[in-house]
Amino acid sequence: LAATLLASFGSSLLYGYNLAVVNSPAVHIKAFYNATWSQRYGQSPSQDLLTVMYSLTVSVFALGGLVGSFPVGMLVTRYGRNGTLVRSTLLVFLAGALMGFSRYLASPEMVIVGRFVTGLHSGICLSVVPMYLGEIAPKNLRGFLGLVPSIFICLGVFSAQVLGLPELLGEDGYWPLFLSLVVIPASLQLLLLHRFPESPRYLLIEKNNVRGATDALRWFLGKDDVRDVLEEMREEQRSLSSLETISVWQLLRDGSVRWQTLSVVVINMGMQLSGIDAIWFYTNTIFQHAGIPGPEIPYTTVGTGAIEVLAGLLGCFTIEKLGRRPLVILGFSFMGFCCAGITLALVLQATVPWMRYLSVACVIGIIAGFCMGPAGVPFLMTAELFKQSHRPAAYIVGGSLNWLSNFTVGFVFPFLQMSAGAFCYLVFCGVCVLVALYVYLVIPETKNKTFVEISQIFAARRPFLTAPASAVKMVPLGGYGALENGSLELSGSSRA
Secondary structure (H helix, E strand, O other): OHHHHHHHHHHHHHHHHHHHOOOOOHHHHHHHHHHHHHHHHOOOOOHHHHHHHHHHHHHHHHHHHHHHHOOHHHHHHHHHHHHHHHHHHHHHHHHHHHHHOOOOOOOHHHHHHHHHHHHHHHHHHHHHHHHHHHHHOOOOOHHHHHHHHHHHHHHHHHHHHHHOOOOOOOOHHHHHHHHHOOHHHHHHHHHHHHHOOOOHHHHHHHOOOHHHHHHHHHHHHOOOOOHHHHHHHHHHHHHOOOOOOOOHHHHHHOHHHHHHHHHHHHHHHHHHHOOHHHHHHOHHHHHHHOOOOHHHHHHHHHHHHHHHHHHHHHHHHHHHHHOHHHHHHHHHHHHHHHHHHHHHHHHHOOOOOOHHHHHHHHHHHHHHHHHHOOOOHHHHHHHHOOOOOOHHHHHHHHHHHHHHHHHHHHHHHHHHHHHHHHHHHHHHHHHHHHHHHHHHHHOOOOOOOOHHHHHHHHHOOOOOOOOOHHHEEEEOOOOOOOOOOOEEEEOHHHHO
8 A cells, every 4th residue: 555655646646737737827838938939039929829839838748658658668677667667757857847947048948848758757657557556456456556546646636726726836926836846746756665665476477586576475465474376476477488578569469369459449548538638638728618707717627626536536445346347337428428518518508607507517527437437447457458478568558549649639629629619529428438338348347356367258258350260161172162172161241
């Protein structure tokens, strides 16, 4: 639990904080860009250019995350899970310095580069934290501990919303400090996390360090007799005795895990294309379009943050009772319903004034539905659906698509909102419904199952994109048109 809290505080909290930190000082950052541009070039930038510059500031965080997700497999193999988390904190100090001194040096580029570097850090940690926690947690607590990072993501968003109030750091002079506060949690992680053991699974299965794995298990589980857990890990090690850690390309070509790979693609892309990033990045703009009075918007935003923390806690404490599938299915379904509700409210609010309150309720519903399940379960399921040899490559695939989708939403949403108006939320509604349907039809429940047992469930299924054995039959020479030299004939369904 201590390792989970520390890793989540120094990594997942920063991801949530950086998602929301640019929301409240948006006006001040744009004013800084405008003033700096005018000082350099003697004229103010156009409104379209200013929108592009700010959209890039928002979305370049996700672009950094995309780049940071690529070397995850190499880093966790070389430095271990714990070692990678500790080393990655150095990126936060670099980013904090860039953003903190950007105004003093009159450099918008430092803000954008600083956001990119924080994205690099989050791109690494968003994959490594659930991998580390999934490997150190006993199977009966894997769901609970696996969702703790999602609570810290919600806490990060909430803390950015609170600190962004006008009474705190929401004024014009404080936004560089507001952006650079990320160094505080990172400092604590750098000082303390290296005192915790490495993942026992990594030590035994990848490094064949039996003594180190035994000591780590005793440390984490608080007991001397760890033979049963060690035997379960040895069983996985024996099943992988002829395999090394595979690459992304090998993972994509491996037909035995194609259903798992497709599932990781669907849930990670669906997580970001559900509209949650549009809500987090542009909360104030959405509430402004909904007709909420300007002075009330920061406090409405803080209220939504408090609700998402409560929703995250509810998901964390119910996942071991309800399971992974129900939380994901209900979460995406409820988000799709609320996206449709926002569209309805925005269309009717000109003639029905109270519809603006429906917009706020639907925004809260999207956030609550996301934090109850889709916020953390996809990362947990990525760890659970694969064995040790495939897990790093699976996190690279899931993480890169997650960040690519995040970048797309962050950059495109302002323009989508300008062109499609209220109907832009129907896109997110469709994504949510399709992901919920896929999880219902394809992904099994993984609660209280070992990694080997989960792999066996998928292995029992028909390989993806291949014809079933019953669809292929031998025919005698002369049958079906006397095909030469013997032949194989497909049944009607396979021919179709």
